[in-house]
Amino acid sequence: MSADRPTTPDRDHGSTDAAVVLEAAVVVMGAFPALAGVDLRVRRGTLVGLRGPNGAGKTTVLRLCAGLLRPDRGTARVLNVDVADDPAPLRWRVGYLGHSNGLYDDLTALENVTFWASTVGAGRGDVDAAMAAMEISDRLRDVRVRHLSAGQRRRVALAGLVARRCELWLLDEPHTGLDVDARDQLDRLLRAGADAGATVMLSSHDLDRVDAMVDHGVDLVAGRVSREVRR
Amino acid sequence: MSTPPGVVATARMIAARDLRIEWRARVVMNQVIPFAAVTMVLFAFAVDDTGALGRLAPGLVWLTVMFSLLLCAQRAFAIESADGALEALRVAGVDPVGIFLGKAAALAVQLLALAAVMVLAALILYDLDPPAGGVVLLVTSAICATCALAATGTIYAGLAAGVSGRETLLPLLVVPVVSPVLIGATRAVEAALGTGGTAVADGWPWVGLLAVVAVASAVVGALTFGSAIRD
Numbered sequence: 001m002s003a004d005r006p007t008t009p010d011r012d013h014g015s016t017d018a019a020v021v022l023e024a025a026v027v028v029m030g031a032f033p034a035l036a037g038v039d040l041r042v043r044r045g046t047l048v049g050l051r052g053p054n055g056a057g058k059t060t061v062l063r064l065c066a067g068l069l070r071p072d073r074g075t076a077r078v079l080n081v082d083v084a085d086d087p088a089p090l091r092w093r094v095g096y097l098g099h100s101n102g103l104y105d106d107l108t109a110l111e112n113v114t115f116w117a118s119t120v121g122a123g124r125g126d127v128d129a130a131m132a133a134m135e136i137s138d139r140l141r142d143v144r145v146r147h148l149s150a151g152q153r154r155r156v157a158l159a160g161l162v163a164r165r166c167e168l169w170l171l172d173e174p175h176t177g178l179d180v181d182a183r184d185q186l187d188r189l190l191r192a193g194a195d196a197g198a199t200v201m202l203s204s205h206d207l208d209r210v211d212a213m214v215d216h217g218v219d220l221v222a223g224r225v226s227r228e229v230r231r
Numbered sequence: 232m233s234t235p236p237g238v239v240a241t242a243r244m245i246a247a248r249d250l251r252i253e254w255r256a257r258v259v260m261n262q263v264i265p266f267a268a269v270t271m272v273l274f275a276f277a278v279d280d281t282g283a284l285g286r287l288a289p290g291l292v293w294l295t296v297m298f299s300l301l302l303c304a305q306r307a308f309a310i311e312s313a314d315g316a317l318e319a320l321r322v323a324g325v326d327p328v329g330i331f332l333g334k335a336a337a338l339a340v341q342l343l344a345l346a347a348v349m350v351l352a353a354l355i356l357y358d359l360d361p362p363a364g365g366v367v368l369l370v371t372s373a374i375c376a377t378c379a380l381a382a383t384g385t386i387y388a389g390l391a392a393g394v395s396g397r398e399t400l401l402p403l404l405v406v407p408v409v410s411p412v413l414i415g416a417t418r419a420v421e422a423a424l425g426t427g428g429t430a431v432a433d434g435w436p437w438v439g440l441l442a443v444v445a446v447a448s449a450v451v452g453a454l455t456f457g458s459a460i461r462d
Contacts, residue, residue, distance in 0.1 A: 066322050067322070068318070068321070068322060088324065090324075091321075091322055091323060091324025092235045092323060092324035094322065095322075095323075096319070096322040098315060098318070099315070100314050100315025100316075100318070100319075101314050101315065102314055102315050102316045102318070102319030102320075103314050103316065104248070104252060104310060104314070104316060105310075105313065105314070106251075106252045106255040106256045106310075107248070107251065107252065107255075111248075111251070115244070115248055116319075116323070118236065118244055119235065119236070119241075119244075119320070119323045119324075119325050120234075120235050120323065121234045121235055121236055144255070164323070
């Protein structure tokens with residue numbers, strides 16, 4: 001990282017250049033403020049890493065950006081869509097991979113990726129490219145995912161996300177369950193996605209890995225942004 | 232940029248996927264149909280009166296199908312919640328109307344197959360001989376009744392999918408609501424088999440009722456399913 005910044009929101013970028021704009025965003029879970037006033041501006045085409053201890057609000061930020069949550073106070077604009085108003089137009093432009101993989105055990109890897117690709121009208125070419133990018137071999141592609149390891153399932157889920165060619169990728173601890181080679185491969189894929197114009201936001205506990213790969217690091221503590229680092 | 236599929240294409244995609252999963256897992260084939268068949272056989276032993284069995288057969292067939300509906304509807308949403316796929320469908324912006332229609336259609340196909348097996352079992356076990364013209368009434372009423380059951384079951388199974396204790400909640404929700412279908416289908420089959428002392432022509436008004444319930448359930452499901460799976 002080349003430069004540290006304080007937590008003040010970056011006003012340098014206009015809304016059309018911003019994929020995500022959170023302003024004083026508060027999300028309350030029961031009586032607990034999962035986000036206690038987050039200000040965050042993410043430029044399009046950047047690779048963003050959310051870091052922080054458990055309960056810091058990383059998953060909540062990603063779910064807010066996916067339109068799965070709405071802010072109780074403040075504003076959240078994602079791809080120029082106001083999440084508080086109606087996140088529906090946003091959704092097929094956003095790919096979210098949470099702690100679950102969203103796979104069907106009795107479908108093969110290829111059938112799972114094809115299904116998720118078809119939800120946005122993506123074709124066989126996108127499916128083949130995504131399978132190749134995640135190095136899901138010919139041997140694995142016709143195996144039911146119930147017989148795959150945790151890491152292989154994660155790769156299939158990521159292939160489904162890649163095949164959909166979303167504008168914003170939201171990945172909650174995507175390295176979980178992957179071996180070192182697969183993590184490196186995933187990092188290359190995320191970098192390639194960002195270089196191709198997609199905005200990629202991920203959370204991770206692997207601080208060194210995140211520091212090495214992202215354009216924009218965001219540290220969260222107790223539901224607030226404590227530090228931002230941009231390349 | 233890819234274009235998301237419309238409602239009909241989404242429904243076709245979801246139905247094909249659910250039926251493919253059922254074909255692979257064979258839960259209906261290996262578990263639900265044997266359960267229903269055992270129920271029919273045990274009932275025959277318990278009553279042990281061929282005349283009474285003949286009169287009770289239509290009600291027993293549809294009671295068995297209704298209990299099987301509970302198993303099949305639970306299963307239809309278990310595959311969605313096992314690895315977070317239902318949430319992934321929401322995030323992906325997959326049209327909830329398409330999801331509803333697709334899942335209801337797949338469920339209707341399974342229930343129709345089950346009803347066919349149960350009617351055949353009743354004809355053999357209870358020594359029944361349908362009158363001329365009864366077969367058309369039998370088939371038509373079975374189609375209408377299974378569509379009504381499938382639509383209602385899909386609505387409530389979707390509603391219960393994210394709730395703890397859904398296994399016990401679903402029967403409480405579904406059984407009272409489908410009682411008009413149970414009554415209508417029983418009366419129509421009585422007329423078709425000539426077991427209730429009624430003519431075949433007397434069964435058609437009940438088919439009309441079943442058709443109205445099927446259409447109303449489908450409309451209500453299409454209008455409410457998005458909210459049901461969101462909340």
